[in-house]
Amino acid sequence: MQIEKFYYDNKIVKYFAYATIFWGLIGMLVGLLAALQLVWPSLSFDFAMTTFGRIRPVHTNAVIFAFVGNGIFMGVYYSLQRLSKARMYSDLLSYIHFWGWQFIIVLAAITLLLGYTTSKEYAELEWPIDILITIIWVVFGWNMFGTIIKRRTGHIYVAIWFYIATFVTVAVLHIVNSFEVPVSFWKSYSLYAGVQDALVQWWYGHNAVAFFLTTPYLGLMYYFLPKAANRPIYSYKLSIIHFWALIFIYIWAGPHHLLYTALPDWIQALGVTFSVMLIAPSWGGMLNGLLTLRGAWDKVREEPVLKFLVVAVTAYGLSTFEGPMMSLKSVNALTHFTDWTIAHVHIGALGWNGFLTFGILYWLIPKMFNIKLHSKKLANVHFWLGTLGILVYAIPLYWGAVTQTLMWKEFTPEGFLKYPNFLETVTQIIPMYHARIFGGVLYLVGVVLMIYNIAKTVKVGNFVADEATEAAAREVVSPKRMKGEGWHRWLERKPIQFMLLSMVAILIGGIIEIVPTYLIKSNIPTIASVKPYTPLELQGRDIYIREGCYTCHSQMIRPFRSETERYGEYSKAGEFVYDHPFLWGSKRTGPDLAREGVQTERNYKPDSWHYNHMLKPQSVSPNSIMPAYPWLIKNKLDISRTKKKIEVMQYLGVPYPEGYGDIANEDLKKQAEKIAANLKAGGIETTSDKEIIALIAYLQRLGTDIYNK
């Protein structure tokens, strides 16, 4: 058999490794700022670009797509070449992929800070960037499949199965969730409305966790853990079963983000049950990782790389047990909208993704630079700081979440809410927010130590950009199943068939859950009194989106006595039919706003209250942790696009009268005058052309339609 000489491209791996470290640091620093703002709202600096509502999406996007994203590519480009015994298919594609991805990240950071956002969590980027992501993702897939096709090995290893599933599913999720109709270059409305938009978004959001934070990292674990420990994989059979079960079941679980909402019951039930069925397939990955270390635990004691990997896999096991538990409706009733979710995702992000990345970096960098790590001791210090950091971050948030949720639900013997003022329940858990900052700082210090350690290693190392190697050419075998060859073994040498089969596996759940909400009318009962937003309210809604109000305020009252007592009538599916996009939110750092405009409900506030509150929240709610929005008071409302906005809404099926776009601004001005007059009566001098007027109009409309019978 002919032995062929070729070179692995290590330079691209190095690029992605450096990008991982750089964006990781940035993402965590932004997270720290967000955490500080929750204790000291003045750290928003009364400046639009640094308020929590814009910082928070920058943090989540930076950590998911910049830190973990580059981490995925680093690991894939390293392992795929070696598992295929081939250089990457095309150097050009590799570097288009690298620079394209970094360009997207920079664009994302800038546009999010500027307030250009779709409001859909982890899919906030506007349509031009969505298109760019699609292109670069295809470049990645093309390069990856090219490499797999021209591989010198016979079969593809389990790590590559996970890479393939990741590529296919992320492509499907991203494209389906990003269908939006542009109003301008940096503004679009979601194709879907209300309940459907929520369902599509959380089908996407949940599976961003599944197929961006989980499956690719499982693939990395399957390569780097046995390599670092020099041990065989515990069970090939387990790999097969847990891989297929995981990708098939995961896709169904999205609705667990929408339990007790206006989402139809049957979809919620699917979300609950498939989440519970996910425990074993998820744990399959953890077991295959931990049991691979049998016989090598003595190495774990000594080798920081393995320590990081072991804690990463353990954190994965913890959060994949916790997730299904949180998907039980009775548990979710307590944990949803609280910091429990925040703690949960950080076990995943800091533990699983962070630690796996660090472990890989500590293994990979010395390897590529042909030198030992500068200091094992320092890596050990990093390990302990990181582990401690995770605990100090998460435990107080769990504690705070339980405290707050119980306060939300507590009634006095007379049957009144014990804590009718939402703010009381926030003030109560501020000490926990302090503790979480400390935990985050510990973790961050560990990262800084790692950067120092790696810099020192790199400095004296001898980097080989093109690593010479050799392997035998691939044997030519029949494309058909051979005698005695299992069907899966056959599939492992047919990457295209493998991809198609995994695509089928992930499409089933999504189709069964999403399609019926369009076809079966009874899923979303309409309400006659629900009308489209007025032009001014629509503009106000866009400001609400721009400022990221949904990052702290939900608009979804669940059917619990403790919520209807606090906020008013619970939310109905039919109330959201004109909401492109939906704005239900996922966290209540502040109170729910679904019935904010209803005069007979307890949360109603007059226009002047909103004005003062936006100008300086603490002037009307002492101890509030909401940032101030003084620019809304100064900025003039841009009404040049009102017509276009109305027309896009009409295109999406919102029943404005024909030609309404042409006269929309007249109605807008009339309504604005009324609000300005109200403010004047409340002693506030302003003009009707300000942004604040539109935002007040929107807030006062919220939840009112079903009361207009």
Next chain:
Amino acid sequence: MKDEKDINIEKDELTGDELIKGHDYDGIKELNNSLPKWWLWLFYITIIFAVVYLIRYEVMKTGDSQEEEYAKEMAIANMKLKSKRSSSLDETNVTRLTDKKSLEEGKKIYDKLCLVCHLSKGEGLVGPNLTDEYWIHGGSIGDIFKIIKVGNPSKGMISWKDQLTPKKIQQVSSFIMSLQGTNPPNAKAKEGKLYKPEN
């Protein structure tokens, strides 16, 4: 035969488990271990749970939907509260309390709920000044009791009857009356009509 097979089997040195022939990926080998039994059982049990759950809630509908759960929760609460909330105290028969304890209780409620709009000394902000003799909805104990109870939502005064018992409304009304003539600094200008107590 058996011996021959054993010779063909490659074993992992540390655990003695069987390695699968031909599985070598960049040096990573794979063992031929079966699925852990307890793991398999865990998987089966969760599948059974899912099937039972779906049948119960979505096919047989013997489990409550979330709307039914809510209706039950409210029915129980209403039954329990009916007796506790019924009180003969209302705006027609309420009397002003002047004892220290009641006024202290009233101040506590005021600081928690009213201060936001009327400020800490009753000088008024979004809501009117409560320290002067001018009242939009009347200044008798019954008038104040009533406006707290029913509210004037369009002006931002919500109804407090779902948050305060009649007793507590009486206490806070009495406290508000005690602010008369305190002349706090920066008080809001007079609104409404002059009200003079009858006696």
